[in-house]
Amino acid sequence: MGFREALDTPCLVVHEEILEHNVNVMAHYARSRGINVRPHQKTHKTAEIARMQRDAGATSATCAKLGEAEALVGAGVFDEILIANQIVGEQKVKRLLALMDRVHMIVAVDGPEAAQALSDACVAAGKTLDVIIEVNTGLNRAGLTPGEDVLTLARLLHEMPGLRLRGIMTHEGHVAQAKTADELDAVAAKAGEALVATANLLRANGFEIDIVSAGSTPAAFSTTKVDGITEMRPGTYVFNDNTAFRIGRIGPERCALRILTTVISRPSPDRAIVDAGSKTLAMDPSPSKPGHGYIVEYPTATIVRISEEHGVIELPEEARGLKVGDRIEIIPNHVCPTVNLQDEMFVVRDDEVVACWDIIGRGKVR
Amino acid sequence: MGFREALDTPCLVVHEEILEHNVNVMAHYARSRGINVRPHQKTHKTAEIARMQRDAGATSATCAKLGEAEALVGAGVFDEILIANQIVGEQKVKRLLALMDRVHMIVAVDGPEAAQALSDACVAAGKTLDVIIEVNTGLNRAGLTPGEDVLTLARLLHEMPGLRLRGIMTHEGHVAQAKTADELDAVAAKAGEALVATANLLRANGFEIDIVSAGSTPAAFSTTKVDGITEMRPGTYVFNDNTAFRIGRIGPERCALRILTTVISRPSPDRAIVDAGSKTLAMDPSPSKPGHGYIVEYPTATIVRISEEHGVIELPEEARGLKVGDRIEIIPNHVCPTVNLQDEMFVVRDDEVVACWDIIGRGKVR
Numbered sequence: 005m006g007f008r009e010a011l012d013t014p015c016l017v018v019h020e021e022i023l024e025h026n027v028n029v030m031a032h033y034a035r036s037r038g039i040n041v042r043p044h045q046k047t048h049k050t051a052e053i054a055r056m057q058r059d060a061g062a063t064s065a066t067c068a069k070l071g072e073a074e075a076l077v078g079a080g081v082f083d084e085i086l087i088a089n090q091i092v093g094e095q096k097v098k099r100l101l102a103l104m105d106r107v108h109m110i111v112a113v114d115g116p117e118a119a120q121a122l123s124d125a126c127v128a129a130g131k132t133l134d135v136i137i138e139v140n141t142g143l144n145r146a147g148l149t150p151g152e153d154v155l156t157l158a159r160l161l162h163e164m165p166g167l168r169l170r171g172i173m174t175h176e177g178h179v180a181q182a183k184t185a186d187e188l189d190a191v192a193a194k195a196g197e198a199l200v201a202t203a204n205l206l207r208a209n210g211f212e213i214d215i216v217s218a219g220s221t222p223a224a225f226s227t228t229k230v231d232g233i234t235e236m237r238p239g240t241y242v243f244n245d246n247t248a249f250r251i252g253r254i255g256p257e258r259c260a261l262r263i264l265t266t267v268i269s270r271p272s273p274d275r276a277i278v279d280a281g282s283k284t285l286a287m288d289p290s291p292s293k294p295g296h297g298y299i300v301e302y303p304t305a306t307i308v309r310i311s312e313e314h315g316v317i318e319l320p321e322e323a324r325g326l327k328v329g330d331r332i333e334i335i336p337n338h339v340c341p342t343v344n345l346q347d348e349m350f351v352v353r354d355d356e357v358v359a360c361w362d363i364i365g366r367g368k369v370r
Numbered sequence: 371m372g373f374r375e376a377l378d379t380p381c382l383v384v385h386e387e388i389l390e391h392n393v394n395v396m397a398h399y400a401r402s403r404g405i406n407v408r409p410h411q412k413t414h415k416t417a418e419i420a421r422m423q424r425d426a427g428a429t430s431a432t433c434a435k436l437g438e439a440e441a442l443v444g445a446g447v448f449d450e451i452l453i454a455n456q457i458v459g460e461q462k463v464k465r466l467l468a469l470m471d472r473v474h475m476i477v478a479v480d481g482p483e484a485a486q487a488l489s490d491a492c493v494a495a496g497k498t499l500d501v502i503i504e505v506n507t508g509l510n511r512a513g514l515t516p517g518e519d520v521l522t523l524a525r526l527l528h529e530m531p532g533l534r535l536r537g538i539m540t541h542e543g544h545v546a547q548a549k550t551a552d553e554l555d556a557v558a559a560k561a562g563e564a565l566v567a568t569a570n571l572l573r574a575n576g577f578e579i580d581i582v583s584a585g586s587t588p589a590a591f592s593t594t595k596v597d598g599i600t601e602m603r604p605g606t607y608v609f610n611d612n613t614a615f616r617i618g619r620i621g622p623e624r625c626a627l628r629i630l631t632t633v634i635s636r637p638s639p640d641r642a643i644v645d646a647g648s649k650t651l652a653m654d655p656s657p658s659k660p661g662h663g664y665i666v667e668y669p670t671a672t673i674v675r676i677s678e679e680h681g682v683i684e685l686p687e688e689a690r691g692l693k694v695g696d697r698i699e700i701i702p703n704h705v706c707p708t709v710n711l712q713d714e715m716f717v718v719r720d721d722e723v724v725a726c727w728d729i730i731g732r733g734k735v736r
Contacts, residue, residue: 012461012736046678068679069645089679090634092645092695095378114635117694145680146635146643177677268456269480269512277512279435279458283710284735287653311543312412312706313434313455313735314511328483329458340678344649345710347733367713367732369650369679370378 007352008331013266014280016342016349017333020358022260023242024056030224030241031060037228042066042086042217044239047340049365050349051079053242058082066219066237070099071368077106079364084108086136088173088219088237090146092118096370097125104131110215112173114138114147116160119167126166134170135161136215139202141174141195150198151205158211171215171234172206174199179223180291185251192223196230203232221248245339250292256300261343262333263297264350265315267326276305276326278315280334284345285310288338297334302326307334373718374697379632380646382708382715383699386724388626389608390422396590396607397426403594408432408452408583410605413706415731416715417445419608424448432585432603436465437734443472445730450474452502454539454585454603456512458484462736463491470497476581478539480504480513482526485533492532500536501527502581505568507540507561516564517571524577537581537600538572540565545589546657551617558589562596569598587614611705616658622666627709628699629663630716631681633692642692644673644681646700650711651676654704663700668692673700 007017034041043057044066054065054076064084067073073085084107091100091111100122103109113119113135126133137154140147148154154172161169176195182188196218203216214234218227221240228236240248243261248254263284269277285296287310296307296315302323309316315334319326326332336342343349344366351359373383400407409423410432420431420442430450433439439451450473457466457477466488469475479485479501492499503520506513514520520538527535542561548554562584569582580600584593587606594602606614609627614620629650635643651662653676662673662681668689675682681700685692692698702708709715710732717725 012459014735090643090694092632092634093378114637115694118634121695140637144637144641145675145677145682146637148637266458268458268484271480271506271510271512271514275510277456280735282652282654282707283733286648287655287707288648289653309511311511312710316511328456328481329487341648341653344678345733345735367649367711369380369646369711 006355007350007357008264010357011264011350013264013331014284015264016346017262017264018349018351019260020351020353022258023053026242026244026258026260027056027060030238033225034236035061039228039233040235042235042237044219044237045072045076045365047239048242048343049075049363050361051076051081051364052361054079054081069368069370070096070103071370072365073103074099075365075368077103082107084110086110088112088175090114090118091122097121101125101129101131104133110134110136110170112136112138113157113161116157119161119164123164123166132166132168135167136171136173136217137169139172139174139199141176141198142191143175143178145175147174150202154202155205155209158206169211171213171217172199172203173215173217173219175219176223176227177220179220179226180247182251185253188222188251189226192226193230196227196233200230200232240339243339246290246292246298246335246337256298256335259335261339261349262300262335263342264331264333267328267330270326270328273324274319276317276319278317278332279313280315281310281313283312285315285334285336286338286341286345288341290337297336300333300335302332372721373716373723374630376723377630377716379630379697380650381630382712383628383630384715384717385626386717386719388624389419392608392610392624392626393422393426396604399591400602401427405594405599406601408601408603410585410603411438411442411731413605414608414709415441415729416727417442417447417730418727420445420447435734435736436462436469437736438731439469440465441731441734443469448473450476452476454478454541456480456484457488463487467491467495467497470499476500476502476536478502478504479523479527482523485527485530489530489532498532498534501533502537502539502583503535505538505540505565507542507564508557509541509544511541513540516568520568521571521575524572535577537579537583538565538569539581539583539585541585542589542593543586545586545592546613548617551619554588554617555592558592559596562593562599566596566598606705609705612656612658612664612701612703622664622701625701627705627715628666628701629708630697630699633694633696633698636692636694639690640685642683642685644683644698645679646681647676647679649678651681651700651702652704652707652711654707656703663702666699666701668698
């Protein structure tokens with residue numbers, strides 16, 4: 005039986021051949037540039053895909069939160085994990101220390117308060133923690149301004165026992181605002197150059213900087229063109245999504261993860277209701293065109309509204325044959341929060357379900 | 371220790387006294403109008419709150435999906451459940467039949483295709499299923515146009531063995547677009563009147579219509595003012611949210627569920643980063659003011675952007691004392707998808723954590 009009939013809906017379907025291709029493309033590119041891929045686990049949160057990334061050459065993974073790291077360490081895939089985020093609070097510092105007994109950990113810092121707490125805890129436990137400084141190259145989220153501010157924190161860290169400064173990182177997520185591929189390349193290059201210049205400033209002041217780390221799938225082939233970037237931390241690239249293909253570098257055929265959904269109502273000729281709403285697709289907007297996802301079978305149809313368990317699709321003439329019970333595939337606007345809503349993903353190959361993978365890091369927000 | 375220190379973040383915190391008050395206000399109002407509350411479980415998905423609703427007088431519950439119903443039936447709270455949604459597909463019909471062995475089920479229908487499949491399955495199993503017809507009173511999602519279209523389907527249902535028509539329902543969710551309380555009342559009244567007129571049309575044609583059911587928390591005290599409405603199906607009212615208090619009928623003091631979050635970075639005087647992003651707050655927009663939630667301690671501060679694990683807060687002068695490690699409470703824009711992102715909620719009373727409730731229906735999207 006084909007997967008469209010075999011599975012109940014709504015559910016996550018992963019096209020395994022596309023997934024493998026995506027993982028290989030990134031690994032191949034990184035090798036060609038002589039840099040590391042430290043793949044972000046937030047996108048898939050799945051041991052099987054982590055293993056695929058490891059087998060393609062990754063020796064370390066990135067996580068957003070300790071909970072994600074704990075799930076991944078439990079699966080035993082990587083010996084080193086970078087938390088590309090600040091660790092703040094007594095409960096979390098305790099969990100970090102416990103993780104350090106199991107794998108090599110690296111943690112981001114962007115200010116003296118959080119760093120001091122990490123230092124105190126490491127000293128009390130007789131441990132040394134590797135840290136990297138988060139740099140703000142334009143996203144204006146966390147992170148220090150490139151240059152002198154980073155040097156100041158590096159000097160403070162040097163005075164904090166139990167911490168060892170290993171490098172610097174940025175998440176150049178603001179490239180997603182670019183309207184064209186050329187604009188994206190330019191914004192990414194600027195971010196990469198600011199990061200490398202800061203690394204060189206630290207080196208000129210006597211710091212050993214091994215890691216100069218850029219993030220973000222949209223900029224994966226752009227920021228990394230800057231000489232001096234040593235690694236990247238893409239996440240979304242394993243699946244890609246409706247955001248990824250808007251600037252025309254890839255198309256829906258490179259989107260490995262889709263939501264399989266059923267038409268449950270046809271209240272009027274130009275409207276179909278599917279059983280995937282915001283609790284399945286997530287509410288992230290599309291940067292390219294209006295709507296809550298890309299319908300693979302009917303690219304000209306628009307998911308005009310979603311409520312929690314309903315998707316409302318406006319049907320152009322050519323899609324009006326859709327009937328109650330029909331199943332269609334939707335590529336989500338942003339795949340990461342979509343995956344985070346489900347407990348498992350179904351893997352298909354040659355039209356058949358070949359595996360079911362647990363999303364072990366789902367909901368690990370702490 | 372106070373709950374703000376005892377809990378790790380981000381997490382869901384339920385203020386039990388507010389929750390109890392909200393449940394009682396709705397139960398009291400419904401009794402005063404002589405109508406039933408068939409509370410929607412999609413909001414909390416939690417056995418403890420279902421019991422609270424039952425103890426306040428509800429004899430039946432509403433669910434959006436079979437998965438929610440299965441979780442609730444497992445907890446043994448209600449003997450009757452309405453699925454206020456279409457059931458389509460072989461797998462789901464099988465699960466519905468299994469649920470019918472355990473509790474009394476009622477299911478929405480809005481067209482002959484889904485109804486015919488239910489009829490065939492019930493006949494084969496020697497069972498009778500209660501159905502209600504979904505009517506579109508203006509939301510333009512699923513449901514039939516009030517009046518003749520409903521009568522036509524009622525006549526078709528009458529010819530389908532194994533089905534018994536019990537009534538009609540609407541979800542007047544379009545009231546949420548109203549800009550003022552008066553406008554909301556007017557839109558809700560119009561929806562209620564269309565529903566009652568349709569019920570009377572069916573009765574005039576010989577159908578016995580016991581259930582005339584309205585939905586939606588924002589319209590709970592409005593649609594139900596129309597004589598002839600026999601029940602309502604509010605969900606959000608147990609917690610309320612940033613959407614609920616925008617038109618001024620209730621304030622944040624009636625919002626029982628908040629996200630406890632920690633400041634993890636203070637990159638500039640007017641910016642704070644918290645550890646709650648879209649994977650915690652959900653991405654639903656606010657209908658009242660820009661931003662991704664209402665900060666209880668600093669109502670004038672705005673959560674200007676969220677990414678998956680970060681909230682970016684713009685701080686007005688009076689909030690600039692916020693420092694790394696501080697904890698604040700956020701009332702989400704839309705509480706239902708927010709709850710759906712976590713596995714548990716922590717219950718607080720008199721500043722202490724008094725319980726932890728499992729969100730048993732979380733992620734039951736099928």
